[in-house]
Amino acid sequence: MQLLIKTFHGLEGVLAEELKGLGASDVVELKRAVSCSGDKELLYKANLHLRTALRVLVPIANFTAKNEDELYSEIKKLDWSKYMTTKSNFAIDAVASGDIFKHTKFLALKTKDAIVDQFRESTGIRPSVKVEDPDLQINVHVAKDKFTISLDSSGESLHRRGYRDPGHKAPLNEVLAAGMLKLVKWHKEIPLIDPMCGTGTILMEAAMMACDMPPAFKRKKLGFMSWADFDKILWNKIYSEAEEKISYPRVKIVGGDNNPQAVDIAKKTSLDFRLNRMISIVRSDMKEHMPHASRGMMITNPPYGERLQKEDINGFYKSIGSHLKKNFHNWQCWMITSNNEALKHVGLRPQHKYTLFNGPLECKFVGYDMFEGEMKEFKKKINRSRRPQ
Structure with missing residues (x-):
């Protein structure tokens, strides 16, 4: 079975390593996706365990179509009775790029028509369309005139761990x-701080990793x-084996935020997942948040400046750099931001850089090695701290 697993730009390599760890073969990194081979067990494990996957797709057909009539014909050629019955309901998710097919709603409509017509002509009965929680989610991807038709084995996007209200928009x-x-x-051996934790996404993901809790462990439906x-x-x-491996080790995961409502949400989230003993969250300003160990990592997602004037956001980033320089010796400090101008005002030279996307925003994920003395000695300390005990 071929699988196509979707992810964000910049995380393809991480996802590939996750898949190899689950036993996938023929792993190939693509643009915002990774392909691999595996069986039904891998399909189930991928949906349960992959932390950097958005969707796990099963491609069932590839073809070329230059207009809507050719698309309709190719879709209708497929034997849809292999995947559904007249009692099934289904939905179409279309993604398009190129100059030929530009309207995803039209693509979805033509695909739906072809499937419905096939069943109506062979049985006299048509299956129904259901946008929310369908029995079968079908993915149509076209680049210019090249189509890939896949079954979506995940249903709702895998970023939905279950620790947020569906209507909550985390940054x-x-x-x-x-x-x-x-x-x-x-x-889990490295102390972690997020001094601008908001509703606690980084803290929750770290705690789930530390205790080997699968990201889809609380999902009711896939x-x-x-x-x-x-x-x-x-x-x-597969689920029982994963459940047996969950443990609750002693870890140092600390968060802070100056928004009391965000802090309350973060605390409730950790409590709902029984991770509150692993995560400590306090109401504090970034400049008041001090390291709780001699070495560790700070990872944070500061404001990008949408609600602040330019001089205010630049000054804020400058204060971040001053605080790190003064108080976070022997720590590795990371931040992600889409505000490249404000990032310059941190006043520190990043030793590590990645380009990632937070939604539609292109972001820089940068790391600073904060140290006293020689860089060579500091790197030795960091490498030692990264080794699992």
Whole structure:
């Protein structure tokens, strides 16, 4: 079985390593995705365990179509009775790039028509469309005139861990937060601080990693559970094995924020997942938040400046740099921001740089090695601290 796993730009390498760890073969990094080979067990494990995946797709067809009539014909050629019945409901998710097919709603409509017409002509009955929580989610991807048709085994995007209200808009996507932690090679032996934690996304992702809690552990439903070939016995086995591995080690994960409402949400979130003993959250200003260990990592997502005047945001970033320089000796400090101008006012030279996307915003994820004395000695300390005990 071929799988295509979607992710954010910049996290392809991290996702590839995750897949290899699950036993995937033929792993290939693509643009905002990774392809691999595996069986049904890998499909289930990928949906349960992958921290940097957005969706796990199963491609079922590739073809070329230069207009809507050719698209309709190619879709109708596929034997949809392999995947659904007249009692099934389905939905179409279309993604397009290029000059030929520009309107995703039209693509979805033509695909729907072809599927419905096939069933109506063969059985006299048509399956129904259901936008929310369908039995079968079909993904249509076209680049110029090259189509890939896939089944979406995840259903709702995998960034939905279950620790946020569906209507809550966090400033940092859960998959991005997990990817950042993996990029910097954080592990549970390294003290962690997020002094501008907001509602606690980085803290939650770190705590779930520390106790080996799968990111989809609390999900009630995944797309493949509605498929005709769903193997409930296999899924229960995989889920039980994952549950047995969860532990609650002693870790130092600390967050702070000056917004009392955000702090309350972060505390409730950690309590709902029984991670409140691993995460300490206080109401504090960035400039008041001090390191709680002699060495560790700070990872944070500061304001980008949408609500502040230019001089205010530049001054704020300058104060961040001053605070780190004065108080975070022997720590590695990371921040992600889309405000390149404000980033210059931090006044520190980053030793590490990544380009990532927070939603539509292109961001720089930069790391500063804060040290006293020789850089060579500091690097030795950091490398020692990164080694799992």
